[in-house]
Amino acid sequence: MSAGRRLLVLLVAVALLAGAGTLAVLHAAERARGGRTSGVPVVSGPVSLGAGAGGPRLVFRTMAWGAQRDRLAAVPLAHPDAVRTVADGPSCLRFHAAAGTGICLQAVPGLVQDGYRAVVLDAALHEVRHYDLAGIPTRARVSPSGRLVAWTVFLSGDSYAGTSFSTRTSVLDTRTWTLQENLEDDALTVDGAPYRAPDVNVWGVTFADDDRFYATVATGGRTYLAAGGVAGRTLTTLHGNVECPSLSPDGTRVAYKKRVPGLPEDAPWRLYVLDLRTMAESATAERRDVDDQALWLDDGTLAYALPGDDGTDLWSVPADGSGAPALLVRAALAAAVVH
Template identity: 60%
Template sequence: MTRTARLTVLLVTLLLLGGVAAVSVQQAADRAHRRDQAQADGPMVAAGAVTLRPAARTLVFRSTAWGPHRDELATVPADHPEAERTTAGVSCERFYAAAGTGICLRAKPGAVQDSYRAVVMDAGLHDLKSFPLAGIPSRSRVSPSGHLAAWTVFTSGDNYGSLNFSTRTSIVDVRDWHLEENLETFTVLKDGQPYHAQDINVWGVTFADDTTFYATVASGGQTWLVRGDLGARTLTTLHGNVECPSLSPDGTRIAYKHRVAGATNDVPWLLYVLDLRTGTETATAETRSVDDQAVWADDHTLVYALPGDYGTDLWTVPSDGTGKPARLLSAALAPAYLG
């Protein structure tokens, strides 16, 4: 090959490589633009300090917005939920907090399958103690004092709508780390008598204080609201067709999932409120199916998750059946009000 031919081949090769490089750069720029545009369309998120003992009332939650902080715990001012989110660099599948104590149900990716742990955290989101979980995270709560933390996992199945699922619910006292590993070992009292069955499931703890809590018990295709007593290790049935209860701040009402008789698979549950003193049930104005354990923003407003563009959005509705649902936060899950 002559010198001129060699130079021609070299020149053509350089041009081809330059073209490939230019295309690669353009493709990378296009991907970055699309990613930035997706983030621009969603909520603004920035890294920063997060505390579970804020100086002002805040809302802490799992942020599901696309970007480097996806699935991290985030906070916004409670009265300005549209403000830029501050994320803590801590990821949780489920989370709740009260009085400076947090409970984080955390995934650890594995080669064959993920494993999960319940991690109790202090006000600075530092891990205090962790417990292995027997299944997939579902619900979590902390008592008003911050002394007790509870969690529910699926040990078989992965949702409450399936016919074959099993749960395990645990409560730990963070003062001495005493663990009630499985509330199914408590005595169920139905109509004043001990109730025994092989298919008992317990889930969705909500605390009244450091002794009394409420939860759901299921058996024989039925569900009941139960009042739990940690000292007596009992679960006393109070009301039928109650799932994932949430006690109001004043301790007088329970928000819950009410299974609708003859409902389609698209809308198996509606969000209801039960008056514990009178037994009166009130349907909220939310007509979509709610598969969540609602949170009380105050004595009159419920917060709950529904599917959204970034996974789930948080919505609000009055607890007395009036008004209409309103979107509170997009790309958010597992809220807790602090301060």
């Protein structure tokens, strides 16, 4: 047998073993769940990111076990417990949308290991363009007009809980297709002074409009809320101990996860809200660890992911600190409100 044929046989064997291993893991997981399915009612059908009848919709990555897991699904925002419509479209690890533009961060299966890419979607979930990613997808956002999209990937590490990780955040203009590959190249001001350091990380963009945005900047063992400008390529810190910000629809508040002293190292966060007019922060009624970039359902309500039987569920809580957390959508992740 020639060397080339032996190599081909080896590669095929590796692929078959990997597939068998994946099936064994899935079977074991199903057995561990007692053979249960998620019990989430679903129906196949079209999912649109554009305007339509029926009022606002919540579009998200469905986590329900089965062939449709990781597809995009939709429910009426007013009735999130309704039967979800699952699209026969792309599978996404992270997703967000606004004004008919979607961003889907997805895995690309490989022979040895998966790769990743960012796919820009139109209102019908058709691919417009895609970009290869240098790491594991973790955050995605679209500006209110649908013009700008942003994504964050882990270059090293796979969790924000520790300190040994590196990220890269990119911003794409979907009109000109200009890509700013790394926001760490922006001119950074920390505590009022120009700042440069090799350990700067930027992640978790949230847009105010087609120029202004907010993001987390980390350096020197600290994290900050920073205000950014796309045109000027600038970042300016505003407030400390802020991660994964999310701007309210009225532009006056930022929801974020805050590291609270005394909590476990692997579960250090609580969900907070910062008033940008006064810089006063307040805790929400959610007392569990929230490792997510929260979503504003409206000007008074936040949604966020927590671990669940199918991986993650979406929960909601009032943004003003009142009330109590409530289960919003089972078996769901990475949501967007589509008007």
